[in-house]
Every structure is written in C-alpha cells, then in structure tokens.
Amino acid sequence: MSQNQYPHLFKKGTLGTKTLVNRFVSQAMEANDGEAGGSVSKRAIDRYKNLASGHWGVVVVEALSADPSSLARVNQMILNRENLDGFKTLVAEFKKIAPETILLFQVTHSGRKAVKSHSSATALYNPAEGEKLLSTQDVEDIKNAIVEAALLAEEAGADGVDFKMCHGYFGCEMLRPGNVRDDKWGGSFENRTRFLTESLGEIRSRLKNPDFILGSRISVYEGIEGGCGTGGPDEIIEDLSEMEKVIQLMEELNMDYVNISAGIPGTTSEITRPTPPSLYLYLHQFRYARWAKNIVSKMMVIGSAYSILKEGALELADENLQKGYADCAGWGRQSFADPLFPEKVKTGEAVNYCTACSGCSKLMVAQKNDGCILYNDYYKDLWKNRNK
Numbered sequence: 371m372s373q374n375q376y377p378h379l380f381k382k383g384t385l386g387t388k389t390l391v392n393r394f395v396s397q398a399m400e401a402n403d404g405e406a407g408g409s410v411s412k413r414a415i416d417r418y419k420n421l422a423s424g425h426w427g428v429v430v431v432e433a434l435s436a437d438p439s440s441l442a443r444v445n446q447m448i449l450n451r452e453n454l455d456g457f458k459t460l461v462a463e464f465k466k467i468a469p470e471t472i473l474l475f476q477v478t479h480s481g482r483k484a485v486k487s488h489s490s491a492t493a494l495y496n497p498a499e500g501e502k503l504l505s506t507q508d509v510e511d512i513k514n515a516i517v518e519a520a521l522l523a524e525e526a527g528a529d530g531v532d533f534k535m536c537h538g539y540f541g542c543e544m545l546r547p548g549n550v551r552d553d554k555w556g557g558s559f560e561n562r563t564r565f566l567t568e569s570l571g572e573i574r575s576r577l578k579n580p581d582f583i584l585g586s587r588i589s590v591y592e593g594i595e596g597g598c599g600t601g602g603p604d605e606i607i608e609d610l611s612e613m614e615k616v617i618q619l620m621e622e623l624n625m626d627y628v629n630i631s632a633g634i635p636g637t638t639s640e641i642t643r644p645t646p647p648s649l650y651l652y653l654h655q656f657r658y659a660r661w662a663k664n665i666v667s668k669m670m671v672i673g674s675a676y677s678i679l680k681e682g683a684l685e686l687a688d689e690n691l692q693k694g695y696a697d698c699a700g701w702g703r704q705s706f707a708d709p710l711f712p713e714k715v716k717t718g719e720a721v722n723y724c725t726a727c728s729g730c731s732k733l734m735v736a737q738k739n740d741g742c743i744l745y746n747d748y749y750k751d752l753w754k755n756r757n758k
Contacts (some may be wrong), residue, residue: 392426394712408435442489452466520573536587567623584624657693732753
C-alpha cells in the first residue's frame with residue numbers, strides 16, 4: 371500500500387488560493403480536553419502536533435465555542451480573546467511540523483446541544499422545559515460572537531474557519547424548516563439563512579488576509595421532523611430542494627468549500643457515523659457529496675463517512691475523486707485511531723484502522739477527555755476507569 375495506489379488522494383490541488391498537498395481531510399473531532407475557561411491544554415496541542423505529523427491536506431480544529439455560556443462539552447475549548455495565546459501556540463506548533471497543511475478552526479455555538487448541567491440551556495424555537503427561548507437580540511449576540519471568533523482565528527494564524535452548520539448545533543438549527551420563529555431569524559428561507567449571510571458578510575468585511583478560507587460543514591439531511599433536508603416543519607421524508615438552495619447561496623457568498631455530512635449525533639447518529647450493523651449508510655453520504663458536486667461550480671466539496679470502511683475507504687475515496695463525486699475525502703474517527711494516517715498510506719506503513727467501537731463517542735458523552743480507546747493508552751485507561 372502506497373501513494374501510487376491512490377493517485378487521486380495524493381493529487382495536489384487548491385482550496386481557495388492555498389495549495390492542497392493531498393486530498394485527505396481530518397474532520398473536526400471534539401476531544402473535550404480544554405483547560406479551565408476553555409483554554410488550550412498541552413494535551414490538545416500535542417494531539418494537533420500528532421495530526422501535523424500525518425501531513426493531511428486539511429486539518430480542522432474541533433468545534434470551538436464562540437460563547438462560554440453555551441458548551442456542548444464540559445472541557446470544550448473556547449475561542450475568545452482570553453484564550454488567544456493558547457490558540458496561537460497551537461497553530462505555531464502545528465505549522466512547525468506541517469507548514470504545508472491547511473489548518474482550519476471550526477467555530478460554533480452549541481444551541482440545544484449544550485450540556486445543561488454546565489451551560490445555559492437555550493432554544494431557537496419550541497423550547498422544552500428548562501430551556502430559554504432566545505430573543506431576537508440573543509441571536510444577534512450569538513452572531514456577533516461567531517464573527518469575533520472567526521476574526522480571532524485569523525489573528526491566531528489559522529488558514530481559515532469552518533462555519534459549523536451541522537449535527538444539530540445552532541447553525542444547523544437556524545436552517546431548518548422547523549425554525550418557525552416569527553422574527554427576522556425564522557420562518558422564511560431568507561430569514562433562516564440570514565444568520566449565515568450576515569455573519570459571512572461581516573467576517574469578510576473585517577478580515578485582513580484576503581486568502582483566509584471560509585467554508586462550512588452542513589448536515590444535508592438530519593432525519594428529524596422539520597429538520598434540514600425536509601420540505602417543511604411537519605415533514606420528515608427527505609426533500610433536498612431547499613438544501614440545494616443553501617449550497618447555491620454558499621457559492622454566491624464566495625465560500626471556498628462545503629463539507630458534506632448528515633444526521634445528528636445522539637439523535638440520528640448512524641446517519642452521521644455508520645456503525646458495523648449500519649455500514650451501508652455510508653452510501654447516503656457518498657450520494658450527498660455527488661449531489662453537491664452537481665450543484666457547485668467553484669466551491670470545493672469534501673465528502674464524509676469514510677472511517678467505517680477501514681482500509682477499503684482508500685480505494686472508494688480515490689474512485690470518488692477520480693469520478694468527480696467529491697474533491698476531498700474526510701475522516702473523523704480514523705483521525706483519532708491513527709493521526710498519522712495519510713503519511714502511513716504514503717509510505718506503506720501499517721495503519722491503525724478505526725474499528726467503529728464507539729468508545730471515543732461514549733467517553734465524550736460521559737464528559738471525559740475522549741480519543742481512541744483501542745490504540746491510545748491514555749484513553750484506554752480512561753475507558754477502563756470511566757465509572758470510578
């Protein structure tokens with residue numbers, strides 16, 4: 371096994387104006403290992419240094435919260451002015467090892483996904499018991515925080531940001547037909563996409579680096595009533611006509627890429643990350659990436675759901691790229707299992723393949739530091755002692 375077997379995965383390209391050294395993308399994977407106040411820990415820096423040694427084409431730094439009051443993980447990192455030096459160190463240490471790898475920061479607000487024992491429980495619409503319905507100004511404040519986080523990412527030295535609109539988090543909630551708010555943030559398609567259009571406009575107008583990359587990971591179909599990829603607030607059957615308009619809008623906004631995903635972890639989890647019994651759901655993700663490629667003319671399309679296929683993912687990813695069904699292939703759980711994955715494939719070294727045991731996800735749900743419990747001794751010990 372070497373790079374010669376997978377010529378399209380190791381083919382150079384461009385993302386925005388930057389050079390892609392290959393088409394391997396390390397997806398944003400939350401490890402819940404920030405320090406007090408959401409600052410960057412040494413463990414987090416070491417994790418990203420390991421990924422740097424894998425020489426991926428793109429590495430996306432995990433879901434960084436723009437709001438310290440709304441966290442999905444107890445130890446989630448927070449991208450604010452107070453923590454900026456830590457993020458500068460993360461970027462500097464990463465770039466010492468892999469200056470050629472494109473490093474993106476994923477910025478987010480947790481919305482309904484906030485861990486209610488440690489965060490402010492909020493709802494964009496239809497609040498459940500114990501949730502605060504966000505006001506018009508509250509949403510404006512969240513938008514401003516996202517904009518500021520993106521500008522801090524630029525200041526930290528990141529190559530760009532991923533505007534998180536997937537997996538049930540706030541950005542995804544905004545897009546849903548089920549977002550039936552009666553103010554400027556809900557109801558019509560224009561209102562439900564206002565958060566995206568206004569945020570992107572403000573970010574672009576204030577960036578200092580014209581080559582700064584802007585993109586988004588989206589859930590094409592969530593699998594819930596009124597979710598993204600349905601035809602209305604009371605529908606659950608897949609209807610991608612509105613999500614096609616979302617992708618067209620992203621291209622009109624001159625975004626550089628769309629990272630295709632689906633589902634909501636913890637709700638429709640296996641649509642997002644298939645498990646061995648549901649392995650063939652990966653075909654939906656491949657279909658969504660090809661669908662997106664047929665819509666765009668300039669934006670790069672990053673496909674997902676490759677980790678479940680282990681070594682077989684390489685041949686299929688190379689085929690998808692060769693056929694023009696995607697421009698890059700994204701791995702999530704596999705980047706936990708073996709951060710050196712692309713480099714090992716390139717050199718023919720044996721790869722530690724993700725077995726989809728879900729240990730990393732279970733550690734995350736338990737609000738522990740999370741990572742691969744099979745190949746990493748630290749997380750293996752956390753798993754053994756998780757109930758102590």
